Amino acid sequence: MNPLQGCNIEPLDLEACDQVLDWIVKGPKPSRGDDGLTWLLAHCRDGVTWGRYENSRWMLSSGPFPDLCPIPSRENLLEVRLFGERGEILIWRTDKGFQGRHLTDRLKQNGKSPDWPDDEVRILLGDRLMGGPKDGFTRVGAASGMQQAVPLICRNEDFARGRWPLRLRVRHYFEQDPQTGAVRVAATRLVDIFKEVR
Numbered sequence: 620m621n622p623l624q625g626c627n628i629e630p631l632d633l634e635a636c637d638q639v640l641d642w643i644v645k646g647p648k649p650s651r652g653d654d655g656l657t658w659l660l661a662h663c664r665d666g667v668t669w670g671r672y673e674n675s676r677w678m679l680s681s682g683p684f685p686d687l688c689p690i691p692s693r694e695n696l697l698e699v700r701l702f703g704e705r706g707e708i709l710i711w712r713t714d715k716g717f718q719g720r721h722l723t724d725r726l727k728q729n730g731k732s733p734d735w736p737d738d739e740v741r742i743l744l745g746d747r748l749m750g751g752p753k754d755g756f757t758r759v760g761a762a763s764g765m766q767q768a769v770p771l772i773c774r775n776e777d778f779a780r781g782r783w784p785l786r787l788r789v790r791h792y793f794e795q796d797p798q799t800g801a802v803r804v805a806a807t808r809l810v811d812i813f814k815e816v817r
Contacts, residue, residue: 631719655703680768707808743785
């Protein structure tokens with residue numbers, strides 16, 4: 620297979636993963652470099668926590684909504700993604716500890732968008748306001764009773780007529796088999812969370 624089109628991937632060892640996990644909760648920024656990481660999505664054993672990078676630290680939904688969103692820790696974390704326009708850090712739990720990868724867009728020589736990525740916009744859970752906004756986070760839900768606290772300021776009018784306005788932009792990277800020509804998605808990352816404006 621040819622190398623992935625449009626991105627660079629660097630594996631993260633246990634020490635690098637620990638530095639990132641410390642950074643999320645309290646610590647200094649690791650030496651990974653700033654890829655415009657703006658958002659955080661942590662899947663924990665006891666819930667989902669969103670975050671936003673602001674004033675040189677991570678603001679987490681566990682602050683304003685502790686009953687819904689757990690504080691990510693080494694004990695409860697299953698997977699965390701720190702993401703933005705230019706890249707993503709992904710860390711996941713394994714039987715031997717945490718592993719990760721740092722994926723960055725490989726720009727064309729003229730500084731424009733990378734070759735061959737394909738962005739997809741997905742609808743996020745939330746067709747009603749459940750609480751907030753508070754500290755830049757809003758608690759949203761659905762008729763099923765499921766809820767989350769997103770790192771956006773939402774108002775009742777955002778959900779007028781049962782709309783589902785919350786969106787997640789996902790970017791796919793491809794590789795091509797040189798013998799068969801078959802193309803497949805080889806890596807996927809998160810890019811942005813936003814409200815669709817109508």
